[in-house]
């Protein structure tokens with residue numbers, strides 16, 4: 001049985017496999033190696049995952065969800081409907097399960113065999129709850145999750161940096177909405193994450209917004225009026241900015257053309273401008289400077305100087321921007337290694353690890369470290385008396401996993417009946433300043449003087465980064481176990497898991513069969529469901545548009561009506577135009 005490696009990303013996901021000792025990313029039926037991490041339901045109740053879902057995001061944001069990874073490990077609910085009556089709330093791990101299930105299907109189609117085992121990657125900074133949520137998502141999707149591994153570790157594995165000497169690798173990962181930098185040490189077959197820093201609200205989306213403002217100011221200079229401040233026009237400008245940004249990764253100048261962006265009296269105004277890469281670079285430089293600071297912090301944490309780094313690896317679509325590479329090179333005095341596409345290397349590394357775990361001939365073994373210290377809130381004796389609420393670390397950060405540690409605590413009061421065990425992760429000396437993971441009580445303690453009852457707290461942190469806490473009352477053997485439960489995500493019982501899997505399977509099976517009445521605005525039987533969905537959406541959107549844009553949309557709808565009546569070959573082109581129009585009209589509802 002072969003096992004796959006999965007990069008479950010905020011913006012995009014991939015699935016890869018090892019064949020003959022080599023990892024490769026598996027394509028979908030459309031040949032695309034990347035599956036956008038986007039899920040939705042079509043108007044007819046069909047489940048959509050990936051690019052299809054992303055496409056309808058424009059027409060139906062209320063039936064589509066993106067960037068669910070930001071919410072992993074929380075109980076944030078997303079309402080998604082297969083139709084009015086089928087609307088349901090989903091937790092983040094349930095949405096992720098749908099993405100993983102689609103990747104499973106992609107792998108099975110590509111390989112022609114069932115795939116049940118997977119290694120899934122998560123950012124090095126992911127908390128215990130986020131890792132657990134990821135694992136649960138994998139299980140619901142029908143996988144046995146062999147291991148949850150850190151993304152930078154996977155990236156390093158993909159570069160196959162194993163040698164007999166110790167190599168220290170800096171992994172710089174800049175995606176659409178997140179940034180991480182990690183320092184990884186590889187010795188022979190052992191890989192450790194020494195330190196990791198980042199900003200989960202920094203990425204290519206910010207560059208797009210800066211460029212959008214720049215374009216607006218060019219427009220103002222040229223025409224003496226502002227680009228209209230309505231959401232539709234601004235969204236068009238943002239989309240144009242992203243295209244321009246990508247163009248400038250390979251060209252020193254690029255041209256943007258957006259027609260009918262505004263008006264002056266009765267005259268329509270267009271934006272047509274050439275932007276120099278150098279100007280774009282000026283805009284994003286301060287944000288990139290922040291990423292350099294994070295590099296410095298990671299190096300300091302790992303106790304390393306820049307010249308002790310043997311190699312730099314770039315991960316994430318935004319590292320294609322030449323200035324990113326230049327600034328890193330200047331800062332660290334070293335040219336980043338390239339050779340693997342930055343958006344695929346995490347999945348490839350995960351596949352290598354999966355191969356190792358099922359005994360393929362790939363000889364790399366992983367050893368990860370825990371990203372945050374783990375401990376409990378405890379009172380400490382100070383010169384001014386007993387101070388409660390201190391963070392007593394049981395497993396320090398950067399301990400190699402798996403790791404088990406115990407510490408013994410005593411009662412604080414005479415005749416104390418119960419002890420509250422509050423578990424946190426983080427680095428602050430004040431417990432409350434750290435991330436709470438859950439709490440539980442050890443109760444029915446015998447009446448005894450303060451300090452004479454001892455409770456041992458045992459932490460067990462496993463290879464998948466999941467923490468189990470048990471307590472034992474000394475001398476009595478009384479046990480308590482903590483369900484890590486600061487979120488709604490817990491390990492599911494086998495019954496719950498079975499049920500969740502069955503529900504998910506039903507969703508996938510119902511793809512073709514369920515036809516929930518759609519709000520199609522025409523009764524033409526030849527109309528495709530996609531066009532029907534767009535038309536329905538257009539009817540909703542038109543109500544909220546400014547006069548000029550409403551007219552533009554109505555014009556387009558009339559042309560479509562006309563084309564349908566004539567069965568014209570122009571229909572696909574017009575449908576695309578409508579899709580684009582609605583995309584601009586609704587991207588403001590995104591966040």
Ligand code: AMP
Pocket residue numbers: 009010011012174175176177203204205242245246247249315316317318319320321342343
């Ligand atoms: P990822 O999250 O790794 O898939 O990266 C997605 C981000 O990479 C988005 O912000 C894209 O706009 C950005 N991106 C993709 N290709 C390029 C490119 N050629 N130049 C600049 N940014 C890019």
